[in-house]
Amino acid sequence: MTTPTGSPVASGRPLSRVDGPLKVTGRATYTADHHADNLVFATLVDATIARGTVDSIETTAALQQTDVLEVITDFTGVTLPFDPKQVQSYGQPIAVILAATSEAALHGASLVTVRYTEAPQQTNLHDAAAPAEPNTRTPDYSRGDPEGALAAAAVVSDLHYDIARNHHNPIELSATVAQWNGDRLTVHDKTQGVPQSQASLARAFGIPVENVRVICPFVGGAFGNALKVWPHELLTAFAARRIGHPVKLVLTRKQLYHVVGFRPASSQRLAIGADRTGTITSIINESSIESSRYEHYLEQTALYARFMYDSPNMRSTARLVPLDINPPAPMRGPGTVTGAYAMECAMDDLAHQLGVDPIDLRLRNEPAVDQSEGLPFSTRRVTECFRRGADAFDWSRRNQVPGVTREGHLLIGYGTAAAAYHTLTADSSAVAQANADGTFEVRSATLDMGPGTYTSMTQVAADALGVPMSRVRFALGDSDFPPAPLHGGSMTMASVGSAVHTAGNMLRDRFIRTSILDPRSPLNGVRTDQVDVVDGRMFATDDPTRGETYQDLLRRRGWNALDSQQDWDAGDAAERYSMWAYGAVFAEVAVDELLGTVRVRRMHACYDSGRIINPKLAHSQAIGGMVGGIGMALLESTHLDYRDGKIVNANLADYLVPVNADIPALDAEFLPAEDMIADPLGVKGLAEVVIVGVPAAVANAVFNATGKRVTELPITLDTLL
Structure with missing residues (x-):
C-alpha cells in the first residue's frame, strides 16, 4: 500500500471507532429514528397458513378503531415476488394497516380476519417426500474416481451432518420510512446495499433509478438479512404513495422470523478415505439445504470441501429442497461455515481413527494449489496459523484419548478446526474532497453494519491524502454517493477501501500537479516524484522548507474545494x-457428565487475513464471529410447526443466543501479511472467516471430552446424556 513518504500512517493502528461517541450517546440515527412531518405508521397482516389462497379479508373491525386510517389489501402498482392472494409461506404479508400511531396499527392488524382455502404444503427439509433440485450456483463437481478410492481406502469416515435453521436476530429490527414527492421516492431503510435497494425499488415501481434515493447512515446489526429488498420494504413505499404521506414500518421481532431471511437448515454427507499414513485418497460431499419454493436462495455449501485439502479423488453435489417457506438469506459465513462444519468434523473423525493428531493430519494434506479450480493460491498460510495458534492455545496439553480428561464431574476436551472464506472483491467508487477550511470529506455509498467501516475508511483516506485522521470525515449510506457493492461477503474493505485509497491518492496527486505547474507556488518546477506530503503540507523532498499546504493552494486559486472521484x-x-x-480455531470445553451441559471455557484463533487496517476492530470482529459460532454450535435452532410452517420460538426468550454467561475467554491473533494480488491495500476478507471454523472446533472439543461424535447442530444436552 503506497503512502506519501513521511506521512502519519493511520492504517495498522488499533484506533477506536470514530462513530463511537455518536452511538454511546444515542445521537446515531438509525432507520426507525427517522421522523417526517405528517408521518403515518404501518404494520403488516401476516398469513397464518403455509400454502393456499386468500378467500376474503374482513377489515371492518380494524377500520372502526380510533387512529386506524386505512387497510390496504390490493397491491396493484408494485411488483412483489409473490401474488398476495396466493399464500406461499407462513407469515407472508397479505395486508397493510395504516394508522396515526404504531400502537393503533398493531392493534388494527390483530382485528383483521382472513379466510383461506388451504393447499397441501411441505415445510420440513427432512421429509423424504420433499423433492430436491440442483443448486445452479454450485454445479456438481468431480475429479478422479472418488467412489472407487473411497471403497479401497484403509480408513474411512462417512457420516451425515445436520444443522438447524438459524435466524440473525440483530438488535435493530428491520425498518423502512418511505416518502414520495411526485414521482420521486426517498427511503430511509435498514439495508446492506443502498445502490442495490435503490435499483430494486425502481424496478418494483417502474420508475427511473435516479428517481429513488435510499439513505442508511447506521445499521444496528444485520449479519446478511438486509442484503436484499424484502416485501415489507416495497409495501412501505407502496403505502406511502397510496396514502400520500410518509410511512414508517418497523417489523416486530416475531415478524423478523417470517418476513426476512435466515440461515437455511442443511443436511450433508461427508465421507473421507485415507491410507494408513493419513494421506487422503478420496473426499465425497453431498449437501442439501432448504429453500423457498417461489424464490430460490443458492448457498454455496460445497466449495469448502472441494479445495481445502489435497485429494486426487473428490466429488461434491449440492441440492436445494424447495419448501413452502419464505426465502432464506446469507448469514455470517454463508455456505462456507456450513460446509466447513462437516469437513472439519470429518477430518477430526479421520484423525481419531488413524490415531494421529488432528493438526498433523491437516498439515499432511495441505494442498499446493486449489485443485478444484486448478489455480495457484494468492496466499495460503494455514500451516503457520495452526502452528502459531497451537502454541498460543497450549494444544500440547490435549489428551488424544477422548473422555479421559476430567475435573471432578466435568469432562474436559480440546478441539480444533481450520477456517477459510473467499476473498471477494467488486468494482467500487469513491470521491475525496479537500475543503478550503482544511477538512476533507470522502464519500461512498457503502455501509457500516458493525465492522467499523467509518473508522477503517477514514484511516485509509488519511494515509492516501497525507493528512491526520482528525481532519477527515468519511460519509456513507446514501445512494447519491458514488456506488459501492453490497456490504456483505467480507468485501467492503478490499473493494471500497481500494476505491477510497485510489481517490485519496489521485486527489493528492492532483494537488501536487497543480502546485508544481503554478508559477506562484513554492513548488513550481519541482518534479512530481520529488514532492512529499505530511499533515497536508506538500514539500520538496530535497528541500523541506520549500512547500505549501493544500489550503494555501486553494486560497491562492480562490477555490472552495477540490475533489477527485x-x-x-x-x-x-x-x-x-x-x-x-x-484461520485455525481452537476450543476448550467442559461437559457436565451428569447433566450433559456444554460450556466453552476458552477459544483462540490465528488468522491469515492479509493486511489488518485496524487491529482493534479486527479483534472485535473475531470475537463477534466466535460468539456467533458458539451460538450455532450449542444454542441456536429455529423450531417449526410443520403442520403450518409457524415458527414456535420466534422471540428472544425461546430462540437461544449466547449471553455473557455463555462466553468464555476469547482471543485472536493475525499473521503479519498482505495479499497484493487481491487488491492494492493487501487486505483479505475478515468478518466471515472468523465464524467459519468455530462450530466444528466446538463439536470436535465435545468429542474429545466425551468420546461421543455428535453430528447435529446445535449440540444439546440430550445427545450427550
Whole structure:
C-alpha cells in the first residue's frame, strides 16, 4: 500500500471507532429514528397458513378503531415476488394497516380476519417426500474416481451432518420510512446495499433509478438479512404513495422470523478415505439445504470441501429442497461455515481413527494449489496459523484419548478446526474532497453494519491524502454517493477501501500537479516524484522548507474545494488466483457428565487475513464471529410447526443466543501479511472467516471430552446424556 513518504500512517493502528461517541450517546440515527412531518405508521397482516389462497379479508373491525386510517389489501402498482392472494409461506404479508400511531396499527392488524382455502404444503427439509433440485450456483463437481478410492481406502469416515435453521436476530429490527414527492421516492431503510435497494425499488415501481434515493447512515446489526429488498420494504413505499404521506414500518421481532431471511437448515454427507499414513485418497460431499419454493436462495455449501485439502479423488453435489417457506438469506459465513462444519468434523473423525493428531493430519494434506479450480493460491498460510495458534492455545496439553480428561464431574476436551472464506472483491467508487477550511470529506455509498467501516475508511483516506485522521470525515449510506457493492461477503474493505485509497491518492496527486505547474507556488518546477506530503503540507523532498499546504493552494486559486472521484476495477485476479482468507480455531470445553451441559471455557484463533487496517476492530470482529459460532454450535435452532410452517420460538426468550454467561475467554491473533494480488491495500476478507471454523472446533472439543461424535447442530444436552 503506497503512502506519501513521511506521512502519519493511520492504517495498522488499533484506533477506536470514530462513530463511537455518536452511538454511546444515542445521537446515531438509525432507520426507525427517522421522523417526517405528517408521518403515518404501518404494520403488516401476516398469513397464518403455509400454502393456499386468500378467500376474503374482513377489515371492518380494524377500520372502526380510533387512529386506524386505512387497510390496504390490493397491491396493484408494485411488483412483489409473490401474488398476495396466493399464500406461499407462513407469515407472508397479505395486508397493510395504516394508522396515526404504531400502537393503533398493531392493534388494527390483530382485528383483521382472513379466510383461506388451504393447499397441501411441505415445510420440513427432512421429509423424504420433499423433492430436491440442483443448486445452479454450485454445479456438481468431480475429479478422479472418488467412489472407487473411497471403497479401497484403509480408513474411512462417512457420516451425515445436520444443522438447524438459524435466524440473525440483530438488535435493530428491520425498518423502512418511505416518502414520495411526485414521482420521486426517498427511503430511509435498514439495508446492506443502498445502490442495490435503490435499483430494486425502481424496478418494483417502474420508475427511473435516479428517481429513488435510499439513505442508511447506521445499521444496528444485520449479519446478511438486509442484503436484499424484502416485501415489507416495497409495501412501505407502496403505502406511502397510496396514502400520500410518509410511512414508517418497523417489523416486530416475531415478524423478523417470517418476513426476512435466515440461515437455511442443511443436511450433508461427508465421507473421507485415507491410507494408513493419513494421506487422503478420496473426499465425497453431498449437501442439501432448504429453500423457498417461489424464490430460490443458492448457498454455496460445497466449495469448502472441494479445495481445502489435497485429494486426487473428490466429488461434491449440492441440492436445494424447495419448501413452502419464505426465502432464506446469507448469514455470517454463508455456505462456507456450513460446509466447513462437516469437513472439519470429518477430518477430526479421520484423525481419531488413524490415531494421529488432528493438526498433523491437516498439515499432511495441505494442498499446493486449489485443485478444484486448478489455480495457484494468492496466499495460503494455514500451516503457520495452526502452528502459531497451537502454541498460543497450549494444544500440547490435549489428551488424544477422548473422555479421559476430567475435573471432578466435568469432562474436559480440546478441539480444533481450520477456517477459510473467499476473498471477494467488486468494482467500487469513491470521491475525496479537500475543503478550503482544511477538512476533507470522502464519500461512498457503502455501509457500516458493525465492522467499523467509518473508522477503517477514514484511516485509509488519511494515509492516501497525507493528512491526520482528525481532519477527515468519511460519509456513507446514501445512494447519491458514488456506488459501492453490497456490504456483505467480507468485501467492503478490499473493494471500497481500494476505491477510497485510489481517490485519496489521485486527489493528492492532483494537488501536487497543480502546485508544481503554478508559477506562484513554492513548488513550481519541482518534479512530481520529488514532492512529499505530511499533515497536508506538500514539500520538496530535497528541500523541506520549500512547500505549501493544500489550503494555501486553494486560497491562492480562490477555490472552495477540490475533489477527485475514482472508480476501482476489481479486475480478473479472481479468475487467475484462488483467493481466500484462512484461520485455525481452537476450543476448550467442559461437559457436565451428569447433566450433559456444554460450556466453552476458552477459544483462540490465528488468522491469515492479509493486511489488518485496524487491529482493534479486527479483534472485535473475531470475537463477534466466535460468539456467533458458539451460538450455532450449542444454542441456536429455529423450531417449526410443520403442520403450518409457524415458527414456535420466534422471540428472544425461546430462540437461544449466547449471553455473557455463555462466553468464555476469547482471543485472536493475525499473521503479519498482505495479499497484493487481491487488491492494492493487501487486505483479505475478515468478518466471515472468523465464524467459519468455530462450530466444528466446538463439536470436535465435545468429542474429545466425551468420546461421543455428535453430528447435529446445535449440540444439546440430550445427545450427550
